[in-house]
Amino acid sequence: MQLQQLLGAAHVQDSTAGSAFLSDRHHVYHGQVAAVVHPASTEEVAALVRVCVHHRAPLVVQGGNTGLMGAATPDATGNSVLVLLDRMNRIRQIDTDNDTVTVEAGCILQNLQDAAREAGRLFPLSLGAQGSCTLGGNLGTNAGGSGVLRYGNTRELTLGLEVVTADGDIWNGLRGLRKDNSGYDLRDLFIGSEGTLGIITAATLKLFPLPKARSTALLAFDSLEQAVAFLSHARAGFGAELTAFELMSAACLALLRQQFPDGPQPFAQAPQAWFALLELSDNHSAEHARQSFEWVLGKAFELNLLADALIAESLAQSAALWQLRENMSEAQAREGRNMKHDISLPISRIAEFVRETDALLQAHFPGVRNLTFGHLGDGNLHYNVAAPLGQSVETHMAHYAALSALVHRNTQALGGSISAEHGIGQRKRELLAEVKSPVELELMRRIKQALDPRGLLNPGKVLP
Structure with a gap:
């Protein structure tokens, strides 16, 4: 009753609210809640927090519930209040002189991208789920995506925040x-921090020239x-x-051809083992971009850093090539659940990691299939492992x-991290105690x- 008086009855749902809110994207985690609420302003969020503090709720x-670690799924006690910021989706200000945008946490990422483009600017965060994920979720997980190589993670794109604290106070840091x-x-x-330290309600973010x-x-x-050697050559040749x-990997392209037979089919008969989608953003002209491409790729062939190249000659061809990367998650989902590992390594150790870990997996789990892809430019691999042909997904997942x-042991041994861009959530919470030092955990x-x-903010997440 108190929540209905605060937010309006239409914006408070009881524990029978739709199951879409109560399970994670892959239906691994399931929870219950006392209520689902939809505040419309930062002030309402602050008042909501104060009510929950009073009742120890x-x-x-x-956000868009697109996370992969169960960080946004409530626990099974049914005591939690689930806060959805979908009504807080406004773009408050675009400042083209300062190249910034101030936007509320419930704004869908693609809507933010579109608004920036209409103002003649670029907001470069780009994810496969950008049509449904929200800025608040991007901030909560420090999301990465395909543009990190040039623009950095969400943290590097953020200048200021507005946050409701665990006491129900408002910190206005939108500078x-x-x-x-x-x-x-x-x-x-x-x-x-995945919602464990405060509730982010808005952010001031960097914009860039189109x-x-x-x-x-x-x-x-x-x-x-x-x-990896070509990447170093490309960095030197293309710069920013x-x-x-x-x-x-070749296995990834084969899976894409199998699951999307009507989609792009480049290098269908190619003998190469690895492929990379390269994009160059030029602030001079199309002619300058073409000349840079020709020089860098031509030199790479001379130095034996490149086996073959398919260059898009139009926007449609470019979109078709990007469709390959964007369809990777769906292609895996269609084939059946696999073991996903969102890891990062020093770029110089990636080839060593893949070679050693592939061999170890075959020695201990014969026949498993590696579906390795990711953001090589920033050292982030999605090192996913599918079941051997003929083995059931259930048997595979039992391991x-x-x-x-x-x-993860081999990732750590080579100086890597068990989480590059997906966060810790519930899934990797206990693992954190194995990879962080006692000093780090205590801090x-x-x-x-x-x-x-x-301990009322997103309990049971991140910290073991």
Whole structure:
């Protein structure tokens, strides 16, 4: 009754609210709630938090529910209030002189991209789920995507935040400043905290000039070592104009051809083992972009850094090549569930990691199929492992703990991280204790205790 008086009866749903809110994207985690609420303003969020503090009711914030770690799924106790910020979706201001946009957390990422484009600017965060994920979720997980190579993760794109604290206070840190050394950087604490330290309600983000030309190519490599060497060559040749370098194995392309037979079919008979989708964003002209492409790729052939290349000659061809990368998750879903590993490594160790880990998996789990792809330009691999041909998905997934432990051990041994862009959530919470030092874990717990002393913000997530 108190929540209905605060938000209006139409914006409060009881525990029988649709199951879409109560399960994660892949239906691995399921929860129950006391209520589902839809506040319309930062002030309403703050008042909601104060009510929940009074009743000792946990709060879980959910955006587009596209996450993969169960971070936005409530637990099974049924005590939590699930907060949906879908009514808080306004773009408050676009400042083209300062190249910033201030936007509310419930705004869908693609809508933000479109608004920036209409203002003659680029907001470069680009994800496969951009048509449904929200800015709040992007901030909560420090989302990456295909443009990190040039523009950085969500954290690097953020100048200021507006946050409702665990006490129900409002911190207005929406400063569009690129230089501000006035004390601790609270902004970076909240970004990537998965809703465990505060509720992000709005952000001031960087905008960039729209590129005058984009060039796209699908490249073929004889080995992963060759792909890594080419990437160094491309960085030197293209500089900041190199926007994306998306890796796909031959097995990934084969799966795409199988699951999307009417889609693009490049390199269908190619003998190469690895492929990469390269994109160049040029701020000069289409002619300048073409000349850069020709020079860098031509030199790569001379140096034996490249086996073959398919260059898009039109926007339609470029879109078709990007369709390959964007369909990867759906192609895997159609084939059946597999073991997903969102990891990052120093780029110089990636070929070694794949070679060693592939061999270890075959030794311990004969016949498993590696579907490796990801953002090679920033060291982020989606090292996914599918069932052997003829084996049921259920039998394969029964080995999840042992197989993933092997993958993560080798990731750690080569200086990598168990989570590159998907976060920790529920799925990797216990694993965090194995990969973080006692000092790191204690510091994280102290931060949680200081900012959320009652432990009401997204309990059971991130910290073991």
